[in-house]
Amino acid sequence: MESPAKKPNTRGILDWFDPRGRQVGGWGFILNRLTAIGLTVYLYLHLVMLGKLAQGPEAYDSFIAFAKQPLIMFGEMLVIIGGLYHGLNGVRIALNSFGVAVPAQKQLLYGVLGLTLVGSLIFGLRMLAAH
Amino acid sequence: MSEEKWTVNFVVYRKKGDGEPHYQTFTLEVSPDEYVIDGVERIWAFHDRSLVFAHACHHSTCGACGMRVNGVEKLTCITRIRDVTKNGGTLRIEPLRNFPVISDLVVDMSRLYVGMDKVHAPAVHPLSLAPLEGEGIKPPRDVPMDGGKEYLRLADCIECGLCISACPVAGTAEEYLGPAVLAAAQLQGLKRAPDLAEVVDCVDGVWRCHSAYECTAVCPSNVDPGWRIMDLRRQVLAQRIKRWFGGA
Amino acid sequence: MSQFHAIVIGAGFTGVAIAHDLALRGFRVTVVERGPIANGTSGRTHGLLHSGARYAVNDQESAIECIQENQILRLIVPDAIEPNGGLFIAVDESDLEYREKFIQGCEECKIPIRELTPKEALRIEPNLNPKLLTAFTVPDGTFDPLRLALAFAATAKSNGAVFHLYTDVVDLLTDGQGNIKGVKVWNRANDKRFEIEGDIVVNATGAWVGQITSMAGIRVPIAPTPGVMVAYDKRLTQRAINRLNKPGDGDIVLPQRRMMVVGTTSFSIEDPDYVPVLPDHVALMIERGSELIPALRQTKERGAYMATRPLIGSGAPGRSISRTFKAYDHKETDNIEGLVTITGGKATTLRLMAEKTVDLVCKKLGVNVPCTTAETPLISYRKFYVD
Numbered sequence: 184m185e186s187p188a189k190k191p192n193t194r195g196i197l198d199w200f201d202p203r204g205r206q207v208g209g210w211g212f213i214l215n216r217l218t219a220i221g222l223t224v225y226l227y228l229h230l231v232m233l234g235k236l237a238q239g240p241e242a243y244d245s246f247i248a249f250a251k252q253p254l255i256m257f258g259e260m261l262v263i264i265g266g267l268y269h270g271l272n273g274v275r276i277a278l279n280s281f282g283v284a285v286p287a288q289k290q291l292l293y294g295v296l297g298l299t300l301v302g303s304l305i306f307g308l309r310m311l312a313a314h
Numbered sequence: 315m316s317e318e319k320w321t322v323n324f325v326v327y328r329k330k331g332d333g334e335p336h337y338q339t340f341t342l343e344v345s346p347d348e349y350v351i352d353g354v355e356r357i358w359a360f361h362d363r364s365l366v367f368a369h370a371c372h373h374s375t376c377g378a379c380g381m382r383v384n385g386v387e388k389l390t391c392i393t394r395i396r397d398v399t400k401n402g403g404t405l406r407i408e409p410l411r412n413f414p415v416i417s418d419l420v421v422d423m424s425r426l427y428v429g430m431d432k433v434h435a436p437a438v439h440p441l442s443l444a445p446l447e448g449e450g451i452k453p454p455r456d457v458p459m460d461g462g463k464e465y466l467r468l469a470d471c472i473e474c475g476l477c478i479s480a481c482p483v484a485g486t487a488e489e490y491l492g493p494a495v496l497a498a499a500q501l502q503g504l505k506r507a508p509d510l511a512e513v514v515d516c517v518d519g520v521w522r523c524h525s526a527y528e529c530t531a532v533c534p535s536n537v538d539p540g541w542r543i544m545d546l547r548r549q550v551l552a553q554r555i556k557r558w559f560g561g562a
Numbered sequence: 563m564s565q566f567h568a569i570v571i572g573a574g575f576t577g578v579a580i581a582h583d584l585a586l587r588g589f590r591v592t593v594v595e596r597g598p599i600a601n602g603t604s605g606r607t608h609g610l611l612h613s614g615a616r617y618a619v620n621d622q623e624s625a626i627e628c629i630q631e632n633q634i635l636r637l638i639v640p641d642a643i644e645p646n647g648g649l650f651i652a653v654d655e656s657d658l659e660y661r662e663k664f665i666q667g668c669e670e671c672k673i674p675i676r677e678l679t680p681k682e683a684l685r686i687e688p689n690l691n692p693k694l695l696t697a698f699t700v701p702d703g704t705f706d707p708l709r710l711a712l713a714f715a716a717t718a719k720s721n722g723a724v725f726h727l728y729t730d731v732v733d734l735l736t737d738g739q740g741n742i743k744g745v746k747v748w749n750r751a752n753d754k755r756f757e758i759e760g761d762i763v764v765n766a767t768g769a770w771v772g773q774i775t776s777m778a779g780i781r782v783p784i785a786p787t788p789g790v791m792v793a794y795d796k797r798l799t800q801r802a803i804n805r806l807n808k809p810g811d812g813d814i815v816l817p818q819r820r821m822m823v824v825g826t827t828s829f830s831i832e833d834p835d836y837v838p839v840l841p842d843h844v845a846l847m848i849e850r851g852s853e854l855i856p857a858l859r860q861t862k863e864r865g866a867y868m869a870t871r872p873l874i875g876s877g878a879p880g881r882s883i884s885r886t887f888k889a890y891d892h893k894e895t896d897n898i899e900g901l902v903t904i905t906g907g908k909a910t911t912l913r914l915m916a917e918k919t920v921d922l923v924c925k926k927l928g929v930n931v932p933c934t935t936a937e938t939p940l941i942s943y944r945k946f947y948v949d
Contacts, residue, residue: 189414190414192412192414195485199482208531211526212524280551281547285540331753348839355836366750367597368598370606371605372605373821373865374793376605377708422947427948431948438642438643463645465646467646470819
């Protein structure tokens with residue numbers, strides 16, 4: 184068959200994140216990708232912060248003071264939510280990959296989201312209390 | 315089918331040769347109980363003979379008429395207009411994703427067929443491979459077929475390509491075998507077809523899947539590729555674990 | 563190997579089978595089709611691989627063709643066929659009156675049948691109407707229409723045939739004296755127009771043959787005769803179920819994947835390009851189909867569609883016209899050289915239609931190569947898409 188264009192009809196990674204027309208499992212996938220990217224970015228920030236230790240106690244203390252700002256605390260909260268979701272969803276996919284509970288993948292995803300919410304609330308309250 | 319009439323705007327993806335793609339709107343009077351393919355065929359018959367679209371059986375046994383309808387992969391011959399739009403509403407009709415567009419609504423699905431051949435997917439197989447339980451028939455086991463052979467049936471997979479179009483990773487991994495192909499491998503099983511282990515236990519095989527389950531959501535033909543990919547993973551893992559413990 | 567170039571118009575069942583036969587006999591083959599493979603009547607058949615029993619009483623010529631071709635197709639294209647057999651069942655007294663004629667007709671046409679008691683029939687097919695009076699097994703089957711056509715097309719392609727899909731024939735090329743020497747085409751996929759010259763043009767456009775022959779000023783007696791079919795969302799039998807009676811509306815119910823397909827009706831139209839699905843015909847299908855399989859009433863409709871049979875003859879179309887086929891050499895009928903038209907027939911006899919047509923083409927061109935399609939297994943239908 185003649186096919187003038189051999190290039191597949193895709194927008195590449197943009198199609199990962201476009202939620203239009205996606206169903207429950209697809210939303211799980213989108214969140215998984217977003218949290219993965221977020222956590223990767225955080226990992227680099229974390230390494231930068233650890234680098235402060237090498238610059239001595241003053242640099243470290245001033246950084247800790249900076250980190251007490253609400254915006255940074257909001258960021259930390261996002262890290263917790265992302266980490267919880269990504270980890271719990273990992274457990275869901277690992278279970279599925281062993282052939283466990285695949286037909287219940289949607290319900291598992293709702294469970295993952297529920298646990299993420301509960302875990303984040305607990306952490307958030309404790310963080311506020313400690314503040 | 316009722317006498318009810320709806321006015322529906324078909325916004326159709328158009329592309330000729332190397333030309334730029336664009337959308338063209340056709341306003342049709344339809345019965346809401348007609349199927350989307352009926353509307354597309356009428357656009358060709360009465361409005362624009364240059365429209366290129368694929369179709370054959372019009373009852374979901376051939377898999378030719380897969381398109382994206384309002385952004386979701388549909389087999390247009392069994393998609394009632396009533397279920398995807400409203401009176402005065404819009405139907406955005408686009409070709410499948412993740413395949414090269416030949417023209418308008420037709421894509422080159424050779425990627426899928428190469429994969430299906432690679433796992434020697436059976437088009438017709440013994441009933442026992444995919445029994446029809448839950449379908450209301452249980453033929454007695456002791457009744458032999460003509461010539462004493464087992465009942466054969468056409469495979470559930472109609473090779474329509476909807477699953478590959480809906481899969482978010484198939485768009486970024488051109489070499490990925492894709493849901494239909496992995497499902498066909500699972501149907502045969504690694505015990506029955508041990509040569510398939512090598513084909514599917516690789517980065518572009520079962521391990522490329524990221525569990526979005528969009529394939530299962532759009533499959534029009536009872537294949538449930540998402541479940542089958544996960545089951546195939548289980549089979550691959552079971553084989554590996556056996557091997558670690560010195561099994562065959 | 564002959565160097566003759568044959569142009570086949572149409573890639574439905576007849577066209578692809580002719581392309582395959584021509585390619586096997588050494589022709590250079592070009593197929594021109596305005597849509598994808600089998601987008602017209604062929605794709606929209608309900609998929610019954612006829613045993614011939616349906617025609618054994620009223621149309622024995624078709625019946626004999628069917629049983630012979632049925633056996634051949636099972637061997638050469640097993641990838642497209644569920645060879646599970648079929649049943650003819652009687653559910654009322656008028657059906658029973660047909661029994662004797664049916665037995666005699668099948669015997670005359672050498673169609674192997676076996677009578678079952680109602681109990682035996684219900685045991686192998688529990689969803690049949692429990693009131694059935696008698697049943698006969700027949701060697702029916704179900705085929706996948708697209709894959710049947712693709713298998714022929716793929717094999718033709720592997721033997722050198724070139725397919726131009728989404729390409730309309732807009733005119734016939736003539737030599738100035740009215741003889742046909744090729745086709746003028748429009749490829750709609752890239753919007754290019756070009757001409758293809760050949761030694762013979764085979765018009766295999768089924769219900770649309772008149773549209774092609776009218777380009778040469780020829781009329782052929784063809785009666786486009788549509789019928790509706792309805793697919794239901796559950797598989798209720800393993801075998802094709804037929805009504806033990808004269809062919810009529812909604813008297814075939816056959817399984818396909820996880821569906822049942824009920825067909826069909828019969829009426830006449832002028833233009834086969836678009837035929838709407840008529841709601842009263844759909845209602846008739848459930849009415850008639852559920853007389854054979856009552857559970858259909860509780861089953862959801864999955865799809866409804868219309869296909870246009872190319873029946874030969876004009877005047878009163880429908881059930882009375884023979885389901886056999888005819889190849890016309892327009893040199894003989896209209897004194898126009900270079901054009902052959904094939905029409906009529908049915909899916910089950912596609913290979914035979916091709917054999918007779920290519921025999922005619924060979925005779926015209928003085929080519930002496932026998933037909934071997936009955937012994938040649940077809941390659942995987944997937945090879946059509948993959949070079």
